[in-house]
Amino acid sequence: MASFVYTWENLTYSVDRVEGVFWKPKKSQRLIIDNVSGNAFSGSLIAIMGESGCGKTTFLKLISAQMKGGGILKMNGRVITGAILRHNSIYLQQNDVFFENLTLDEHIRFMAAMSLKKHSEQRNMEASTLLKNLSLEKSKHVKIKHLSGGEKRKLSLASNLLLDPFILFCDEPTSGLDSFNAISMVKTLERLTETGKLIFMTVHQPSSQIFDLFSNIILLSSNGKIIFQGTTDNAKSFFETQQIICPHSYNPSDFYIKNLSIKSEIDEKRINSMLQYYKEHYEVKINFSEAEYDGIQLKYRENKKSFFFEINWLIWRVFILLGRNIREYYSGLLVNMIAAVIIGIIYSKVTLTDASSVQNIQGVLLLVVSELIFHQLCQNLYTFPQEIDVFVQEKALYTSLPYYLSKIVSLIPFALIHSGGFLLIYFIFLPFLTKIDLFLEMMLILFVTCLSGSSLGLCLSAIFSSLESINLFLVPFQLVCLVLSGLWFIGLILIKLEIVRETVAQHALKMAQRY
Numbered sequence: 001m002a003s004f005v006y007t008w009e010n011l012t013y014s015v016d017r018v019e020g021v022f023w024k025p026k027k028s029q030r031l032i033i034d035n036v037s038g039n040a041f042s043g044s045l046i047a048i049m050g051e052s053g054c055g056k057t058t059f060l061k062l063i064s065a066q067m068k069g070g071g072i073l074k075m076n077g078r079v080i081t082g083a084i085l086r087h088n089s090i091y092l093q094q095n096d097v098f099f100e101n102l103t104l105d106e107h108i109r110f111m112a113a114m115s116l117k118k119h120s121e122q123r124n125m126e127a128s129t130l131l132k133n134l135s136l137e138k139s140k141h142v143k144i145k146h147l148s149g150g151e152k153r154k155l156s157l158a159s160n161l162l163l164d165p166f167i168l169f170c171d172e173p174t175s176g177l178d179s180f181n182a183i184s185m186v187k188t189l190e191r192l193t194e195t196g197k198l199i200f201m202t203v204h205q206p207s208s209q210i211f212d213l214f215s216n217i218i219l220l221s222s223n224g225k226i227i228f229q230g231t232t233d234n235a236k237s238f239f240e241t242q243q244i245i246c247p248h249s250y251n252p253s254d255f256y257i258k259n260l261s262i263k264s265e266i267d268e269k270r271i272n273s274m275l276q277y278y279k280e281h282y283e284v285k286i287n288f289s290e291a292e293y294d295g296i297q298l299k300y301r302e303n304k305k306s307f308f309f310e311i312n313w314l315i316w317r318v319f320i321l322l323g324r325n326i327r328e329y330y331s332g333l334l335v336n337m338i339a340a341v342i343i344g345i346i347y348s349k350v351t352l353t354d355a356s357s358v359q360n361i362q363g364v365l366l367l368v369v370s371e372l373i374f375h376q377l378c379q380n381l382y383t384f385p386q387e388i389d390v391f392v393q394e395k396a397l398y399t400s401l402p403y404y405l406s407k408i409v410s411l412i413p414f415a416l417i418h419s420g421g422f423l424l425i426y427f428i429f430l431p432f433l434t435k436i437d438l439f440l441e442m443m444l445i446l447f448v449t450c451l452s453g454s455s456l457g458l459c460l461s462a463i464f465s466s467l468e469s470i471n472l473f474l475v476p477f478q479l480v481c482l483v484l485s486g487l488w489f490i491g492l493i494l495i496k497l498e499i500v501r502e503t504v505a506q507h508a509l510k511m512a513q514r515y
């Protein structure tokens, strides 16, 4: 990988602060990152440290262009946009999100297929080399939900490395890990720098053993300034010049962080004079000569995969996940079948002999359709709120249409089983249902009804951002639908709704992708 130098200049970030009572709010600005500049060379691992709440994550998000603030970013001396940086780097967030029921191998195969534009054999070879390098091979067939915290972090790293980024921004990759796994994680990152990657990681109170693994650090003070950036050896000498000498028995990171916290005006003055000293004696200013570095080719990640390739892999993943949740589906189906048997028994005496039976038949049909739609709607209601984090995380890998269609395709077999099972029970119990052509006709209507119910569920789940808001909406919505029972009954209206739903859901997913 070509060598490069990455620079950030005058980065600033502030948030609105509202104080006072709500009818008389006092608005002010709180500066979180205060005009910081610096640079970093390819092939290095830089640990960002500071006390809790000092702005490490905010700083990481600013230098990775995940968040917009004031200031500029440069690569080899040239100003770059946030978009091009995001296409050439990865941001590993603190909380990994996965489809936890996939195995490690299935997840990495999916990610490799979506990330690499190569033949399957080559792809599998690259993925397994990566797993080997990250010591994940032994857990290949373990479900993600059963992996250890450390393995999950490494898996997240592996999935992102498939995109072959120049820069990695890792937000607390060691948090929640025991010391063995934390050390192994830092060593893994350190090894990755040998390939020329530049890695930034935030770290909260690293142990001495972990601190010893770092050669480059950035120290943030609690007023959002970079007080020191450079090697750990230089940090030691810098603090010594300030008469701050770390005792032998003390963890250096704890010691530095303690000395950077601001509790009073005196502390603030001390920190400002340290900053002044750092700028005069330690800050590295690059008189940039482009000739010193090979030009690196920053490129937008192109999505060269075909629509069918994407949908194929997405359907593959959806069906694996459905297979893993099949028990839940069966238990839902069983409860529905029991309800169908009860309805069947209640209406088993209904015949076509008098006028009142027409009302009874309408009643039973309304129950059948309501039951089917309601069940399908509820089953799909949580789909997008549950998956939205993974979807947003994978936004660089595929477009929203194949993702959405893969969900729709996965509904078809279940809708067939459900409507078929329901109808069979009613044909056993209801004496007015006898003919095979009636069975087939009703089967078709119930199948479409099932799909409409599922689609309505998916529509609601795509519109609302949280499960709580869906629940708030659902109760009055159901009531209106039941009171105007025709709404349940007229499948055609729902089919029309599906067209609206498709448009709305697509729109919602696009918005989520943009976010």
Ligand SMILES: Nc1ncnc2c1ncn2[C@@H]1O[C@H](COP(=O)(O)OP(=O)(O)OP(=O)(O)O)[C@@H](O)[C@H]1O
Residues within 6 Å of the ligand: 015, 016, 032, 050, 051, 052, 053, 054, 055, 056, 057, 058, 059, 204
């Ligand atoms: N959108 C926001 N609105 C208001 N305050 C914010 C916002 N984002 C961050 N902050 C505040 O900015 C400060 C820095 O937050 P940040 O998450 O960057 O700290 P940190 O150093 O990463 O903390 P930790 O080590 O505990 O994860 C915190 O005090 C936080 O409350």
